[in-house]
Amino acid sequence: MTVNVGLIGCGGISNPHVRGYLEIPDRAKVTAVADVVEENARTRAEQVGGAQVFSDYRDLIATAGVDAVDICLPHHLHADAILAAAEAGKHILCEKPLCITTDEAAKITQAVKANGVTLMCAHNQLFMPPVAKARELIQSGALGKVYELRTTDSFFNRGLNADMGWRGSLQTAGGGELIDTGYHPTYLLLHLATAEPSEVVAMTSRHRLEMEGEDSAQVMVRFADGSVGTIVTSWAYQPAAVTEKFSVVAEKGTLWSDGRTLNHRTIDGELTTVEFPEVHAFSAEIADFITCVTDKRRPINTEVEGVHVLKVILGAYASVKEKRVVTLADL
Structure with a gap:
């Protein structure tokens, strides 16, 4: 079975998505593209070897005959596109964030359930081998x-500082750096945790970039089992050379990784280091999405996990605004 995919949004982030589809031509093909900027749409159509071109994604969903859509739009447009696709019975891959409000999240959750479609959150860093x-x-x-x-x-x-575009606006981005690049370490933290997040406290900063939102954030998350997570993320600076991609401290040992290598030290001091081959995470993500569609398998992160990630970030923003620890069940 070859899955016909409609690419919705043809900006920069869609480029690695296109690469992923081109690497599995026997399993998936981008047969339609949509973007309000015609030049971008035609560029992507050419990249995939020819595709129908639309200026309105609603027309693509209604008439292009695709099995699934891949949403690569600005943040504030995600929810409407997801709802339109779900109501038309199309499977959905959506770039992060899932959406930007809890109201949107509730509508998405209901639409996906009601229409029996698969929604996969495009959390590409989960496909780094050390994470798995x-x-x-x-x-x-x-x-x-x-x-x-x-x-x-x-x-x-x-x-970004020369022209922040929609990313510089709270209304269109839903926040600053934390809901953009900061989304990656947030979903990664929740993926490695052993319980659901329950409380959040945060501090954000605008160190360098000229934008309405923050360019840096530090977030602490308490999980239901008592474990505590820390997220550090920024567009403002290059981190110190010793900074890890992720680390875990536990009863019987520790783990840490730079994204390529995984180190595991037991409580007795025995160290095991494994170096993994480099993987193009976007391509792995695309291939997994197509497998989920064809095999009817649940994605690693569906709308369920996407809502948890969103609530941690919205909880962090509420914590900064109200200067308090935020209980996520209240959101």
Whole structure:
């Protein structure tokens, strides 16, 4: 079975998605593209070897005959596109964030359930091999009770300050850096944790970039089992060289990774280091989405996990605004 995919949004982030489809031509094909900027749409159509071109994604959903859609739109447009696709019975891959409000999240959850479609959140960093191995070790009980987790994603963003575009506006981005790049270490933290998040406290900063929202954030998350996670993320600076991608401190040992290598030290001091081959995470994500559609398998992160991630971030924003610890069940 070849899955026909409609690409909704043809900006920069759609480029690695296109690469993923081109790597599995026998399993999936982008047969339609949509973007309000015709040049972008035609560029992507050419990249995939020819596709129907639409200026309105609603027309694509209604007439292009696709089995699934891949949503690569600005944040504030995600919810409407998801709802339109779900109501038309199309399977959905959506770039992060899932949406930008809890009201939108509730509508998405209902629409996906009511229409029986698969929704996969495009959380590409979960496809880094060290992440999968770390989760396997944690879930197996090899580390015992998890005490603390930490995830980081920071870099010196040179390109945004000249023209922040929709990312510079709270209304269209839904926040600042935390709901954008910061979404990655948030979903990674929740993926490695051994319980659901329950409380959040945060501090955000605008160190360098000219934008309405923050360019940096530090977030602490308490999970239902008592473990505590820390997220550090920024567009303002290059992190210190010793900064890990993720780390876990637990009863029987520790884990830490730079994204390529996974280190596991037992409580007795025995160290095991495994270096994994490099994987193009976007391509792995695309291939997994197509497998989920064809095999009717549940994605690693569906709208359920996407809502948890969103609530942690919205809870962090509420914590900053109200200067308090926020209980996520109240959101």
